[in-house]
Every structure is written in C-alpha cells, then in structure tokens.
Amino acid sequence: MGIYALSWKNLRRNRLRNLSTVLRISIGAIILLLLVSSGLGISSFIEKSGTSNGKILGQSNQTSGTNNQTNIASDAIDYLNSFLGTSLTENQLIIRLENLLLNVVYILDGLASVALLIGVLGIMNTMGFNLSERKREIGLLKCMGFTKRQILISCTLEAGLLGLIGSIIGVIIGTVVIWVISAFFEPGLFNTLLPFWLLISTTTITTLLSLILGLYPAWFTSQITVEEALLCGY
Amino acid sequence: MVTEGILTFKDVSMVYEKGGMEVAALKGLSFSLAPGTRTLVNGPSGAGKTSLIYIAGLIKKPSAGDISIKGISTLDLNENQRSKMIRNEVGFIFRRANLLPHLNILENVLLPMVSSDEDRAMELLEIVEVDNWNRFPVDLSIEEEQKVALARSLANNPSMLLADEPTAELDLKATENFLGLLKKIENITILMTSSNTSFSELFQETYRLEYGMLKFYSSEE
Numbered sequence: 001m002g003i004y005a006l007s008w009k010n011l012r013r014n015r016l017r018n019l020s021t022v023l024r025i026s027i028g029a030i031i032l033l034l035l036v037s038s039g040l041g042i043s044s045f046i047e048k049s050g051t052s053n054g055k056i057l058g059q060s061n062q063t064s065g066t067n068n069q070t071n072i073a074s075d076a077i078d079y080l081n082s083f084l085g086t087s088l089t090e091n092q093l094i095i096r097l098e099n100l101l102l103n104v105v106y107i108l109d110g111l112a113s114v115a116l117l118i119g120v121l122g123i124m125n126t127m128g129f130n131l132s133e134r135k136r137e138i139g140l141l142k143c144m145g146f147t148k149r150q151i152l153i154s155c156t157l158e159a160g161l162l163g164l165i166g167s168i169i170g171v172i173i174g175t176v177v178i179w180v181i182s183a184f185f186e187p188g189l190f191n192t193l194l195p196f197w198l199l200i201s202t203t204t205i206t207t208l209l210s211l212i213l214g215l216y217p218a219w220f221t222s223q224i225t226v227e228e229a230l231l232c233g234y
Numbered sequence: 235m236v237t238e239g240i241l242t243f244k245d246v247s248m249v250y251e252k253g254g255m256e257v258a259a260l261k262g263l264s265f266s267l268a269p270g271t272r273t274l275v276n277g278p279s280g281a282g283k284t285s286l287i288y289i290a291g292l293i294k295k296p297s298a299g300d301i302s303i304k305g306i307s308t309l310d311l312n313e314n315q316r317s318k319m320i321r322n323e324v325g326f327i328f329r330r331a332n333l334l335p336h337l338n339i340l341e342n343v344l345l346p347m348v349s350s351d352e353d354r355a356m357e358l359l360e361i362v363e364v365d366n367w368n369r370f371p372v373d374l375s376i377e378e379e380q381k382v383a384l385a386r387s388l389a390n391n392p393s394m395l396l397a398d399e400p401t402a403e404l405d406l407k408a409t410e411n412f413l414g415l416l417k418k419i420e421n422i423t424i425l426m427t428s429s430n431t432s433f434s435e436l437f438q439e440t441y442r443l444e445y446g447m448l449k450f451y452s453s454e455e
Binding site: 001002005006009010012013136137139140142143144145146147148226227230 | 288291293294313314317318319320321322324326328332334335336337341344345346347350390
C-alpha cells in the first residue's frame, strides 16, 4: 500500500476529531472569503465612484445640476466639519473618506487572515493528538521498511488533506453565503466581489498552511525509534 | 565457525546505557542461519531476545560487530538502504499484532506491499486460515490478530521472518495453532524468540540466550 493511500485511509480514524478540525478550517475559509470579498467590493466601489479629488460629489453636482443637491452636499460637508472639528474642503474630505475606506479594507483583510490562521492552527493540535496516539503504528511502519521521509510525507499529507477538505467546504459555503447576502441587500449597500482567483487562492492558502502546520508534529513523530514506539501502550 | 547464510552475526555486541551505567544486552554473538531453517532462541526475560530480533531485523545498530543478510554486510548501509533491505528481506511479528485499527484485515496485509497485490494478500490469509477479510481488528480474537500479523509479515515474500515472542499472549491452543502455521511456511528462514522452552521440537535449531550470551544450542541433526 502506498503512503498516499495510507494517508487517505488514516482520515477514517478519529472521525469526530478530524471532522471538528475540518469544520474549524471551513469556518476560517468562510470568514476569509466573506471579509476579502467585501474588501474587494469596497475597493471596487471606490474605483467605480471615481477615487480622486472629490469626483463623487463633483459628479453628483454636475449630473443633477439642481440647487437642492448642491445644498445637501454643502450641508453634509458642514456637518462633517463640525463633527470632526475641522475646516476641510470638499476634496480634502473625500480623500479622507477614501483613505478611511481603504483602511477598513486592510482591517478586513487582517481580520480574515487571523480568522483563517485560528481555524488552521487547529490542525496542529489535531495532528499532534492523532500522531501521539499512533506511535506504535509509526514504529510498525518502520519495521515494514517505511523510511522516516515516507512517514513524514504520509503524516504531512494527512494534514494537507484535512486542510484541502476544510477549505473546499469553506469555499462552497462561503460562496453560497455571499450570493445569498448579495441577493438580499440592494446593490451599493453591501458590495462584494467574488472573483475566481479568490476561490482558488483561498483553497490553496488554506491547504498550504495546513501542510506547513502539520509538518512539525509529523516530523516529531517520524523521529521516534521503533523500540520507543513499540513499547507504547504496554 | 560462522558460515554465510541468510542471516549472519559476526561478533555482535549491544551495549545500552541505563542510569549512567553501561549494560551489555548482547555479548559477542556469532552465528549463521541457513536458508529455510527454523531457529528458536530461548531465554529468560531480560536476556536480550528482543535486542537480538531488533538487531537482526536492522531496526537497531549493534554497538560492535557486523550483521550480514544474504551475504551483504549491513554495517555501512544508510537509512534508505536499510529500509529497502527491511522491506525486501525481513518480516516481523511481535508479541502484539499491532494491526492498524482503521484498516480491515485485507488492507492490513496489503500495507507493507510495495505494489498492492490483492491476490497475494488473499492467498496469505488463506494460508494462515483467516476468513471474512472485510473485518476490522476490533472484531478479531488475539489469535486471529496474530495470524493476520503473520500474513502481513510474509506480504513482501521476505527471506527471513523474525518473531519476537509471538505466542506470549496466546493461550495454549492458540499457541499450538500458531506454531503449526509457522511449520507450514517453507523457504523462509525463521528466527523466533520465546521464554517458553517447550517449543524446541518444532525448530531445527535451538539457542539459549542468557545474560546476552548464546550459552548453548541444540540441533535436529
């Protein structure tokens, strides 16, 4: 039996623990997808509205051409100036607003990364538990001629598979959630963008992170001597 | 006199460090096992039987001396070469079967195979008289588990089978059955350890290991 087949079959054991890990990773991937998607939506909104030097209000003035709208814009600027205790011009205020929105995007991206990391960190925990229970098995594999490298690959692959399954589930659920939210909100009120590259990169990043985080427990386990391993549980 | 056989020990010693003191588990062992012979090593607990099996199966390196398998010295083999030699030439059975609990009987036998050969696995399971191959280890008796472990150890058609007290946890009847199966296996050199001295008649050679030394041996001839 190849080590790849063994990694796949190893997912059968500790189903509840593996399921909870997959769930955590999925939630991380969903949050990543939602936050990055809304960040992209905001960025896109800023770009479409005309990002530089007060075009948003300026355009609004030009297109409407009514005194009423000019007054509303002027009132809004006055209100913002009094609220902020500043005396900024229309253009300066818009630049500040753009910067604020961009900062929101960065914060969303940061939060998304943290959410994903917390989800994926669970894999280290799970693999640590899974592998510590399997010391005798690792010793046995060595007695069958499996090398340390093969055992390392097999265990790391197991972590990667958990990550891959979790990320695929997360991406599917996340996509559905974004579609549902977009359908309920009016266009412009909740802006999301879900490009194909985001789906692929979420899956790839999550799987890679899982592989990397699974590496340490796998390496640690592969170093066990057969004697030490076979004595476990006696 | 040491002659080249399937397994040859040349002045092999094993020293452990325990509590800051050096303990000699094996002291200058020299012997050779001819192809297809069944050899029993008797000895009390702590005599060094497990160390002997581990060293013979290339799991541990001896502190001194050399071990040859099929005439090839294992002294300078790197880890990959040792693993390859283990895979191709050695089959192990231990006191416990150590079957993987999430693999069924057939999958457990397929586990060590370089390329999965289900026909070979089924043939081996028939030899060891285990049926219903879709069962999982949890459904097996200790005797059945040990039989599956025997089938698994033969999966890659090794040239030698190393058994470290495989009957220690079996009852009398199961022990008889297991030894009967060992007797059925042909063309494979078998080295088995046991603290039970009553199995000698089933083996062509019997060694006695005490305090790390092979004290004496008896032979069928």
